Amino acid sequence: MNISEIINPANLVYEKPNVMNDTPMHYCPGCSHGVVHKLIGEIIGDMNMQDKTIAIAPVGCAVFAYQYLDIDWQQAAHGRAPALATAVKRLLPDRLVFTYQGDGDLAAIGTAETIHACNRGENIAIIFINNGIYGMTGGQMAPTTLLGMKSSTSPNGREVPTAGHPLNMTNLLAQLKGVCYVTRQAVHTVAAVKKTKKAIQKAFENSMQNKGTSIVEVVSTCSSGWKMTPADSNDWMVENMFPEFPMGDLKNE
Amino acid sequence: MSNEHNKDNEIKLMKGNEAVAHAAIRCGCDGYFGYPITPQSEIMETLMELEPWKTTGMVVLQAESETASINMVYGAAGCGKKAMTSSSSPGVSLMQEGISYLAGAELPCVIVNVMRGGPGLGTIQPSQADYFQTVKGGGHGDYKMITLAPASVQEMADHTVMAFDLAFKYRTPTMVLADGIIGQMMEKVVLPPYKPRWTEEEIKKNTPWATLGKPADRKPNVINSLRLEAIDMEKLNLTLQARYREIEKNEVLFEEFDCDDAEYIIVAFGVIARICQKVVELGRAEGIKVGLIRPITLFPFPTEKLKKHAERVKGMLSVEMSAGQMVEDVRLAVNGKVPVEFYGRMGGIVPSPDEVLHALKEKLIKA
Numbered sequence: 001m002n003i004s005e006i007i008n009p010a011n012l013v014y015e016k017p018n019v020m021n022d023t024p025m026h027y028c029p030g031c032s033h034g035v036v037h038k039l040i041g042e043i044i045g046d047m048n049m050q051d052k053t054i055a056i057a058p059v060g061c062a063v064f065a066y067q068y069l070d071i072d073w074q075q076a077a078h079g080r081a082p083a084l085a086t087a088v089k090r091l092l093p094d095r096l097v098f099t100y101q102g103d104g105d106l107a108a109i110g111t112a113e114t115i116h117a118c119n120r121g122e123n124i125a126i127i128f129i130n131n132g133i134y135g136m137t138g139g140q141m142a143p144t145t146l147l148g149m150k151s152s153t154s155p156n157g158r159e160v161p162t163a164g165h166p167l168n169m170t171n172l173l174a175q176l177k178g179v180c181y182v183t184r185q186a187v188h189t190v191a192a193v194k195k196t197k198k199a200i201q202k203a204f205e206n207s208m209q210n211k212g213t214s215i216v217e218v219v220s221t222c223s224s225g226w227k228m229t230p231a232d233s234n235d236w237m238v239e240n241m242f243p244e245f246p247m248g249d250l251k252n253e
Numbered sequence: 254m255s256n257e258h259n260k261d262n263e264i265k266l267m268k269g270n271e272a273v274a275h276a277a278i279r280c281g282c283d284g285y286f287g288y289p290i291t292p293q294s295e296i297m298e299t300l301m302e303l304e305p306w307k308t309t310g311m312v313v314l315q316a317e318s319e320t321a322s323i324n325m326v327y328g329a330a331g332c333g334k335k336a337m338t339s340s341s342s343p344g345v346s347l348m349q350e351g352i353s354y355l356a357g358a359e360l361p362c363v364i365v366n367v368m369r370g371g372p373g374l375g376t377i378q379p380s381q382a383d384y385f386q387t388v389k390g391g392g393h394g395d396y397k398m399i400t401l402a403p404a405s406v407q408e409m410a411d412h413t414v415m416a417f418d419l420a421f422k423y424r425t426p427t428m429v430l431a432d433g434i435i436g437q438m439m440e441k442v443v444l445p446p447y448k449p450r451w452t453e454e455e456i457k458k459n460t461p462w463a464t465l466g467k468p469a470d471r472k473p474n475v476i477n478s479l480r481l482e483a484i485d486m487e488k489l490n491l492t493l494q495a496r497y498r499e500i501e502k503n504e505v506l507f508e509e510f511d512c513d514d515a516e517y518i519i520v521a522f523g524v525i526a527r528i529c530q531k532v533v534e535l536g537r538a539e540g541i542k543v544g545l546i547r548p549i550t551l552f553p554f555p556t557e558k559l560k561k562h563a564e565r566v567k568g569m570l571s572v573e574m575s576a577g578q579m580v581e582d583v584r585l586a587v588n589g590k591v592p593v594e595f596y597g598r599m600g601g602i603v604p605s606p607d608e609v610l611h612a613l614k615e616k617l618i619k620a
């Protein structure tokens with residue numbers, strides 16, 4: 001097949017969502033961030049919401065999310081995305097407002113902003129990429145790092161006496177009355193990707209219907225931080241991350 | 254300063270903090286985000302009582318911390334909205350990261366600091382010891398904040414309005430730097446006239462960079478202070494510095510009392526300037542030719558004015574409720590031409606006119 005045959009619409013099985021830019025991504029091969037970005041792009045396109053969306057980018061590997069999705073963005077200070085989103089949605093109640101945050105951003109430095117935005121029931125969606133590590137700063141321990149898991153600040157593996165247990169933020173947030181939808185998903189298989197897409201779409205619809213806060217946790221891989229190949233990362237995630245962070249809905253009101 | 258007040262020019266009696274709340278609603282503020290702290294809690298309390306969301310549509314939200322409030326301000330400002338917060342010294346310390354982000358992202362907003370004594374938890378008594386934090390950049394990086402220093406309840410109202418105008422004119426965070434006395438004291442005030450909040454069409458016109466959702470006919474708007482490449486980061490800094498030079502050229506405000514024939518000049522801002530007006534009276538009654546300069550903007554500072562006076566006077570005295578902070582800017586302006594001395598009290602103690610006059614004699618006239 002030559003190129004013109006390949007790009008013939010009849011032969012296309014896969015295409016880039018319109019809401020995505022042509023910018024090459026800086027994410028490492030196998031990183032979950034890129035897949036989730038694409039899903040968000042698809043959903044915003046499907047929902048025809050490009051002109052109604054304001055997204056809040058975190059500090060973390062996704063700090064450059066604004067380069068990849070063709071929508072209006074605000075880049076927040078580390079952990080403060082839910083505070084920004086609160087104000088944006090309060091002042092523009094007819095818009096789709098979502099944050100996109102890593103586990104360090106959402107579950108460590110931004111814990112207070114996350115809990116209080118959820119507790120107030122802000123009509124925002126929170127996309128929470130939980131890869132159990134600080135990707136951007138070079139693989140340090142995160143609040144979600146598993147016991148025994150090695151990182152550059154837990155070189156012998158995380159231990160309870162010094163670092164405590166992994167923090168399960170999503171379970172915690174599901175307790176809050178302001179929260180209407182909490183789900184935990186992953187993007188390691190085609191089936192999982194499809195389910196995650198449905199979950200994010202639902203979270204976005206909730207934001208538009210002003211139903212309260214929605215949280216979609218995506219248990220993710222960080223092959224660079226974990227020091228594994230992308231394929232091994234997926235296996236390792238299923239074997240080790242899923243028991244601590246089980247898949248499925250925690251709340252759906 | 255906005256001189257067009259109520260048509261009926263109705264005179265009201267209220268606290269400085271209350272005047273800020275009324276002025277914010279009247280000037281078309283879109284959102285207030287704050288966290289309680291003495292001596293400024295009346296600002297949010299007044300707003301909650303006035304319920305502007307039922308009239309102008311202004312959002313008033315009690316945040317979980319000052320960190321959250323300043324970041325809510327960032328989010329609102331990023332949408333081209335007129336957003337503000339208020340706090341007192343410890344809370345403003347907590348906001349410094351956010352203020353630096355606002356400056357870096359070129360976002361307009363208003364922050365009111367009703368200063369109290371520090372360091373640490375300090376005291377709820379008045380102070381001016383956040384001068385350095387405010388005008389020298391309390392957060393990281395090279396940035397400046399336009400700083401207005403009200404000396405009366407009237408100015409608490411006027412400066413709130415003016416701060417929004419300046420913030421949007423220069424796309425920069427702007428501080429109203431008051432202290433516990435002005436926040437708490439009751440005085441006569443004529444409130445500014447009502448201005449409607451900007452419509453979305455007006456926001457699009459006035460702040461084309463605002464994130465309101467990307468229509469098909471423009472590129473995405475991105476509110477951001479990140480520049481990974483050194484050359485890009487320097488470019489942003491140069492833009493900011495050029496803007497600060499413009500502000501220094503255009504926006505200096507001060508007030509002078511009896512300076513024409515003065516041999517000695519007192520420099521004081523905020524409520525201390527009012528005490529020093531009394532000092533000028535007392536001094537003149539004793540035959541001392543003393544005048545007063547009250548900087549109204551602390552950044553930009555009335556450097557040129559002080560430099561001119563330095564060519565004729567015998568000395569200057571900076572009087573502050575701190576260990577001596579503004580005095581450094583007075584010395585920089587005067588550049589060694591004449592002696593510049595300092596007198597101040599700390600910890601919430603307000604100097605009396607008599608002790609300031611005594612200090613003037615001891616430090617400048619006898620010496």
Ligand SMILES: Cc1ncc(C[n+]2csc(CCOP(=O)(O)OP(=O)(O)O)c2C)c(N)n1
Pocket residue numbers: 059060061062078101102103104105106129131133134135136137142222
């Ligand atoms: C106030 C502040 N503290 C620390 C940092 C450094 N920092 C940048 S990203 C990051 C951690 C990001 O980890 P995570 O949120 O898990 O996202 P990931 O990179 O794994 O996607 C840290 C600590 C910062 N930018 N700001």
Ligand code: SF4
Pocket residue numbers: 026027028030031032033061131135136221222223224225
């Ligand atoms: S460091 Fe980890 S989280 Fe960051 S891009 Fe690479 S794989 Fe993804």
